[in-house]
Amino acid sequence: MRQASGKNVVVARSKLTLGPLFFNWPTEKRLDFYSRIADEAEVDVVYLGEVVCSKREVFFEEHLPKVAERLRKSGKEVVLSTLALVTSEREMKAISDRVENGFLIEANDVACLQALNGKPHVIGPFINVFNESARNVFVSNKAKRIVLPVEVPETSISILANTKKVETEVLVFGRQPLSVAMRCYHARANGLNKDGCRIVCGRDPDGLETDTMDGQPILTVNGTQTLSYGYGVLLNELHALKEMGVSHFRLSPQDVDMAAVAKVYRETLDKKIEADEGMAKLKKLTGKVPYINGFYYGREGLSWVEQKKSKTNNKISTRRKK
Template sequence: MKLTLGPLLGHWQPQAWADFYARVADEADVDRVVLGEVVCSKRLPFIADLMAPAMERLSRAGKQVVLASLALVTLPRERALCADVAAATEGLVEVNDPTLLHYLERGRAFTVGPLVNVYNEGTLAYLAARGAETVCLPPELPLAAITALAAAKVTDIEVWGFGRVPLAISGRCYHARVHGLHKDSCQFVCGEDPDGLPVETLDHESFLAVNGVQTLSFTAACVLQEVDALKQAGVARLRLSPQQTDMVAVAKIFRERIKGSLAAAAAVRQLQALVPDMPLANGFMVGRFGAERITV
C-alpha cells in the first residue's frame, strides 16, 4: 500500500507553500505528491510561479508528481486553466471535475481526485477505459463500497486516509460572507485560516470548517484503524491531506502502520497528538455518520 500526499486545500501564503513542498521533497516518505490549486481559481496567481520549481524538486527527490485541476469550473478563464493543466505536464494530471477530461486525449493516463463522483463499478469502468490509472474515492464511501470497487480491479483505488474532509463546494465564498464581503472582492481572507475557519453549532460544538468556497469537516478523517481491512480489500493507496502540522511525521505514522511495525491504537494516539485541535473521525469509513469520532 502506497501513500499519496493530496493537494493543499487551504490558501497558504506563497512562502509557506514553497517551504512545505521543499520539506516534503527532502523528508516526507510519500510515493506520490498531488499539487495545484483545486478550490479557488483566484488563489492561483499566488503560486503560479512556484509550481514548476516545486514539481521539479519533488520529482528529483523520487516522488511521482501529479498536477491537480480545479474542482468547480464555471468561468471561461477557469476552463482555460484546465487546458493549461493538461498542457503543462506530460506526466499525470488529477481530474477533479469532468471538465478536464474534455482536454485529455483518449488513452492519456490520468488520476481521479476525491471530488469526482465515483460511487460504483459502472463509473469506474468508464473512467478506466478513458485512461484513469488511480481513482481516489469520495470520502463518504464506506468500507463495503470501497471493497466492491477495489474488487473490480480496473484501476488502482485510493482512499481518503487523513485530513479534514472536503464535504461541499459552492459558487458562494463563505469566508468572504462571514467577513461581510463578496467573492469578487474577497480580499483573500481565506488566507487567515490555512486549515479552514472553524464553524460551531449553536451549542458551541465544533462542526465544520470553511475554506473559501469549500466546506470541510472540523474533524480530521483517519483510517489508521482500518489499514489492515483496506489492504485486504486491495486498496492501493491512502491519501494524506495536508494540514498545518508536521506532515512528515504524519506520513511516518501511516508508513509504519502499513508496514505493521506500529499498532493501530498507538498510531492513532501519535496522530492525535500531532493535531490536538482536530478530533479524529472514521464515521464514513465504518458506514455511520462522518463526524463520528474514533474510539480507541
C-alpha cells in the same frame, strides 16, 4: 454478491500520497512545506495545484514547476490537481493548458475529462465514483487511478477496489471535503463577497472553525469549500483497506507536521508499529482537533467509531456539544 476482500489482487507496496493543499497558505509557507516534504516525508506521490478557488492560483503558479522538479528529484511522483468546480472561460482554459504540459493530471471536474481526451489520468475525489459501472466507464476512459469520494463506505470500497484494472486511492488523513460552491463562505463570514474577497481565506491556514448555535465546532470553511471540523482518520482501518485492494493512501495537508504524520502512517502500513501505537503518536501531532471516521462505517460522517479488537463490538460515539 459482495466479495469481502480482494485476495486475488496482487498488491504492491502500499503507496502513501500527499493530497493537494486545500488551504491558502502564503507562498513562503508553501515553499518551506514542499521542500520539507521532498526531503523528509515518506510519501510516494505528491499532488500539487489549486483545487478550491481559481483566484488563488496566481500566487503559486510561477513556483509550481520548480517545486514539482524538486519533488521529482527526491523520487516522488508528481500529479497536478485541478479545480473541483469549473465555471468560467478562464478556468476552462487553465485546465486545457495543464493537460498540455505533460504532468499526470488529477481530474476533479468532468470538464477535465473532455480536455484529457483519453490521456491517462487520475480521477480525483470530487468526481463521483460510487459504483462499478461508473468505475468501469472511467477505466475505459483511461483513468489509471481513482480517488474515491470521502462519503464512500467500507462496503462499497471493498467492491470498487477489488480490481486489477485501476488503482484505488482513499483519503486516510485530514479534514474531509464535504462540498464545493460558487459562493465564498470565507468572504461571507468576513462580511464580503467573492468578487471582493480580499483573499481573506489566507488568514486561516487550517480553515475557519464554524460552530453550531450552541457552540459545537462542526464544520471548517475554506473559501468556497466546506470541510469537516474533525480530521478524518482511517489509521485503524489501513490493513483492512489494503486487504480490499486499496493501493494508495492519501494524507490531506493540514497545518500540522505532515512529515511526522506520514511517518506514523508509513510505519503502521508497514506493520512496524501497531495501529494503537500509531494512534497515540498521531494524537500528539494533531492538537485539539477530534478525529472522525463515520463515513467509512456508513454512519454520520462526523462520528467516530472506535475500533475494538473484537469486530462485533465497535463502539460508536457521535460527538455532542461540549
